[in-house]
Amino acid sequence: MAHYCHSCGNSKTHALEKFNVKKEGDNLVIALAGNPNTGKSTIFNALTGLNQHTGNWPGKTVLQAQGSFIINGQKCTIVDLPGTYSLLANSADEVVARNFICFGKPDTTIVVTDATCLERNLNLILQVMEITDKVVVCVNLIDEAKRKEIEVDIKALSEELGVPVIATSARKKIGLNELINTVHQVASGKILTNPKIIVYDQEIEGAIKELEPQLENLLKGELNSKWVALRLIEGDVLLLEAIKDYLGETLSSTECEVDMSCAR
Amino acid sequence: MCSIKTSNINELFDQIASKTGDKYKDSLRDKLVDNIYRQAETIAKKVVKEPKNKIDWDGKIDNLLTSKITGYPIMLLILGLVFWITIEGANYPTDALYNLLFSGEEQLTRFFLFLGAPDWLHGVVVLGVYRGLAWVIAVMLPPMAIFFPLFTLLEDSGYLPRVAFNLDRFFRKAGAHGKQSLTMSMGFGCNAAGVIACRIIESPRERLIAILTNNFVPCNGRFPTLIALSSIFIGGALVAPYSNISALFAVIGMILVGIVVTLLVSWGLSKTLLKGVPSSFTLELPPYRKPQIGQVIVRSIFDRTIFVLMRAVKVAAPAGAIVWILANVYVGDLSLLGHFANFLDPFARIIGLDGIILTAFILGLPANEIVLPIMIMGYLAEGAMLELDSLAALQKLLVDNGWTLMTALSVMLFSLLHYPCTTTLLTVKKETQSMKWTVLAGLIPLTVSVVVLFVLNQGLKLFGID
Numbered sequence: 001m002a003h004y005c006h007s008c009g010n011s012k013t014h015a016l017e018k019f020n021v022k023k024e025g026d027n028l029v030i031a032l033a034g035n036p037n038t039g040k041s042t043i044f045n046a047l048t049g050l051n052q053h054t055g056n057w058p059g060k061t062v063l064q065a066q067g068s069f070i071i072n073g074q075k076c077t078i079v080d081l082p083g084t085y086s087l088l089a090n091s092a093d094e095v096v097a098r099n100f101i102c103f104g105k106p107d108t109t110i111v112v113t114d115a116t117c118l119e120r121n122l123n124l125i126l127q128v129m130e131i132t133d134k135v136v137v138c139v140n141l142i143d144e145a146k147r148k149e150i151e152v153d154i155k156a157l158s159e160e161l162g163v164p165v166i167a168t169s170a171r172k173k174i175g176l177n178e179l180i181n182t183v184h185q186v187a188s189g190k191i192l193t194n195p196k197i198i199v200y201d202q203e204i205e206g207a208i209k210e211l212e213p214q215l216e217n218l219l220k221g222e223l224n225s226k227w228v229a230l231r232l233i234e235g236d237v238l239l240l241e242a243i244k245d246y247l248g249e250t251l252s253s254t255e256c257e258v259d260m261s262c263a264r
Numbered sequence: 265m266c267s268i269k270t271s272n273i274n275e276l277f278d279q280i281a282s283k284t285g286d287k288y289k290d291s292l293r294d295k296l297v298d299n300i301y302r303q304a305e306t307i308a309k310k311v312v313k314e315p316k317n318k319i320d321w322d323g324k325i326d327n328l329l330t331s332k333i334t335g336y337p338i339m340l341l342i343l344g345l346v347f348w349i350t351i352e353g354a355n356y357p358t359d360a361l362y363n364l365l366f367s368g369e370e371q372l373t374r375f376f377l378f379l380g381a382p383d384w385l386h387g388v389v390v391l392g393v394y395r396g397l398a399w400v401i402a403v404m405l406p407p408m409a410i411f412f413p414l415f416t417l418l419e420d421s422g423y424l425p426r427v428a429f430n431l432d433r434f435f436r437k438a439g440a441h442g443k444q445s446l447t448m449s450m451g452f453g454c455n456a457a458g459v460i461a462c463r464i465i466e467s468p469r470e471r472l473i474a475i476l477t478n479n480f481v482p483c484n485g486r487f488p489t490l491i492a493l494s495s496i497f498i499g500g501a502l503v504a505p506y507s508n509i510s511a512l513f514a515v516i517g518m519i520l521v522g523i524v525v526t527l528l529v530s531w532g533l534s535k536t537l538l539k540g541v542p543s544s545f546t547l548e549l550p551p552y553r554k555p556q557i558g559q560v561i562v563r564s565i566f567d568r569t570i571f572v573l574m575r576a577v578k579v580a581a582p583a584g585a586i587v588w589i590l591a592n593v594y595v596g597d598l599s600l601l602g603h604f605a606n607f608l609d610p611f612a613r614i615i616g617l618d619g620i621i622l623t624a625f626i627l628g629l630p631a632n633e634i635v636l637p638i639m640i641m642g643y644l645a646e647g648a649m650l651e652l653d654s655l656a657a658l659q660k661l662l663v664d665n666g667w668t669l670m671t672a673l674s675v676m677l678f679s680l681l682h683y684p685c686t687t688t689l690l691t692v693k694k695e696t697q698s699m700k701w702t703v704l705a706g707l708i709p710l711t712v713s714v715v716v717l718f719v720l721n722q723g724l725k726l727f728g729i730d
Contacts, residue, residue: 037550088297092466116551118312122304144551149315157311171556196307200299204292234293 027068028076028187029104033097033128034112035121036083039140041065042170043112044080047180071184079106085120087127095238101131102223102239103246107187108134110179115145115152115167125161129195130227135163136183143169162194197226207233222247322551326426330549335430342423343519346414348512351491351499354406355508358492359655361405365398387592388585392641396584399637400576404488408572411487412564415452420555424449429549431523438527439534440477441470448474448526451481453568455688458483459695469540472701473530475692479684479709480526482518484572485632486679490518492636496659497672514676522680525712537704575687576633583627583634587641601642615717616674618666625678630686635679670724674717681713 034040048067065080081100082093101109111128113121118139129135139152158165164182168175185191199205211229219225223243231239328334372394376386418424424446432442443465451458458478465471482490491511499511534540590601598606605619612622620642628635640658643665662672683689683706693702 086297086300088293092463119304119308122307123300126300126303144553151313153311153313157307160307160310196303198300198303201295204295204299230296234296 026074028074028107028184030076030078030183030187031101031104031106031109032078032080032112033101033109033124034081034083034138034140035085035114035124038083038112038114038121039170040080040083040112043110043138043140043168043176043179044078046170046173046176047078069180071180074184074188076184076187079104084124086123087131098131098239099242101128102227103242105132106134108136108183110136110138110183112138112140115139115142116148116150118152118157126196126198129161129163130198130230131224133193133195134186135193135195136179136186137161137163137165138175138179139165139167140170142167143172143174160196162196164191164193200230204230204233219247322549325552326549329423329426330429335426339427339430340516342418344512344516346411346418347515347519348508349414350407350411351495351511351515352508353410354491355495355655357406357409358402361402362398362655365402369394369398384592388588392584392586392588393581394584396580396587396634396637396641397577399640400580400633401573403492403636404484404576404633405569405573407488407491408484408569409565411484412453412568413561416560416564416568417555420553420560422550422552425549434527435530438531439540440473440527440530441465441467444470444474444477444526444530447478448481448523451478451483452487453484454572455479455481455483455684456691459688459691462695467540469534469538472696473533473538475695476533476701476705476708477526477529479688479705480522480529480681482522482680483632483685483688484568485576485685486635489632489636489679490515490676492655492658493672493676494518496655496662497667497669500659518676518680521677525681525716529708529712572633576631579631580634580637583630583638584641587627587638591642605642614721615678615714616670616721617678617717618671620665621671621675621678625682628685629683632679632685670721674721677716677720678713681709681716683707683710 032040032044044065044067047069049069066077067080068075068077070076079100081097084094084097087094087098087101100106109128109132111121111125113125125135125137137157139154139157142152145152152167154165154167164186166175166179166182168179170176182191186193200208208226208229211232212225215225215228215232219228223246228243231243329338369390372390373386376390427449428442428445431445435442435444444462446464447458447461450461455478458481459475462471462474462478465474494511494514495507498514499507499509587601590604591599593600595603601620601623605623607619608622608626609619612618621639624635624638624642627638640661643661684692689702689706692705693699696702
């Protein structure tokens, strides 16, 4: 019989509260990541009907914006993360985006990309997919790419990445319904993704292999062990502290849950 | 076993940390990045097809907009065009609003007479609150409603990052971050927004410089004051069509002074309090995009114009009442406002202002929008009742109270350089988490403005120009 400890609640709710995101009942939490100036805010506005200010310059979204929409009767809270080129924590923005995806554990992360310079955007997609499986790629500004005679093979991209890819033009409201539906299906587990894993040089892969089993044991599936292993090798002190914090809370809440049942 | 001790993780982390030296970490990170990029490239090659010999229009436009020879003139030209449209376009609606709002005042007065309301009530409500509101709306609304959509167009089209690119060199020489020109541009809308925008600057040192100097670009609370005073005193000295052109040059001049002061203070800070070398960064020039006209108008009118106006109105209403009371409660043969203004007057005169002007700036701390209205109310309370239904009437009021071209110039400079409003200061507090920097964010501009006005006014006196 499972008992639930009310004093500590659900660990995920805890983590989300840190980001000021309220999780109620079976609401879904969707994160919106992407390079700067790819139209994240435009997508955010189109999905939520909110009017966050948009602008054509990198770094527009300095505040983490939140909104919500309802799909198939289910409320989705959508969080507009700051635009970043990577998740390697070179700047405060990158730390915010990475921590949210890593510890906030959104039900789905949409990575918004610019169809006119996809290659630059792929780095971020690959890095997001290292942290979470639940990814939907949105190839935005597809109309602009067409105008510039750039062709993006959406189907091939989806096969390469192992996650759904949707072409959109947020400004012209093209592809948004498909995006929402796909996001919902991934969030609710109707679409299972199989993200492409980055294969590193032998030396690095070797180091990962050494660490992974120990980590798996410790992380108990809370975080992706390969990703954490990489960060350990990299010596990302900030993240290590954050992981300690996170695990401290999570594990103590599981501990609490188990203890309750032991007591009965 | 019910639980796992988290200390195990600490141990594991420590073990690994001790194994990997810093040098090893750096090369490892490069390898990681390199691996990721290579795979991105491989995928992109498979799925993206680009035209072979396309004309790179963005590149061609960029060559024009960011070259050393054509970049700056075009920048000034665009800036000039925006302000010219604002000044030219704001004239007529401003006068129309004055007429409308002041005929409203007459109606209200009649209504109060009809009710037999006491004089003080009429004074506080009509001459204080209503008049304060009317001035704020008439002075602010038209320029904002024109300026904001134009500015948003520049933002949407992708021109702002080009400005940042052009100015990068100057900011670097000043020991500041190139992205500061972006945060500076945001300050044109609102300094509080500009201060928040400073988050895009990663280095804490350069971020602080950007925060402390954001005040030197006029926010929309101060813009209308600059525009009104330029139109009256600098444009007014000449006949149309030269009047608007000269007013335009005055406004652009003020902006350039603001930018130069920004650079000088940034330089000063990077040599004293915030020593260091500018960090390098890559500024991405986004593709040009056709702005969405409808979006731009809705965004700029609702998000900015109405928002800012409401904020001003919220401050102007109580401020109007307070100023009226201060101007009508007498101690001896002088009102409280008069006493206060008299007390400040000797000092104010040294820097080319007068007691009422300085009082207005002090009472206007919560929002710069209400500085000009407070000045007007201060003058009106002392002198005879005037029918203030146009810019011409405003000019008469100011001239009657001893304003000269030098006074107008001093007020404009003080408005441009003095301390930011309380909202901005609170934002600085929130962003820096430090009382020291918040106080400095107020004190540095105040010192700069007093020094500039002192040197200007006393210098001119020395040469016999007054």
